[in-house]
Amino acid sequence: MSPAGRWHEFISPRTPVRQKAVEESTHTYDLAHSFALFWGFYPRSDQLRLQLLYEFDAPKLTAVTAGIFLIVGLLQIAIIVAYSASPFAIAASAYLILESVYRLYRAMVLHEAAGSIVGYIFRLVIRPPN
Secondary structure, eight states: HHHHOOOOOOOOOHHHHHHHHHHHHHHHHHHHHHHHHHHTTHHHHHHHHHHHOOOOHHHHHHHHHHHHHHHHHHHHHHHHHHHHHHHHHHHHHHHHHHHHHHHHHHTSSOOOOOOOOOHHHOOOOOOOOO
């Protein structure tokens, strides 16, 4: 027998049921990665589940979303100082900055996912895929 004949690969076509399952799985995988930036805000348990199911890089996206909030908080502080806004605005900005620093520490130093309060609000509107 020739060496080429021993390594011949046999590919069988998918059944319609198997094809539908593959298409649904691919659609869910694509959906999970399309909303990846939002998942970085979600509670830690959701991020870890998505990481296991859909190869979601939870610590990296936690760091990205925390960085976005840190920039927003710093810009708010700059605007508050420039326009002498109310103390309530300072409290909101301080919270954003403190939460972002904590989440950046968890993501970049400890390599762990960390959720945000905003993630709980997003979760009411956009549910992560199962």
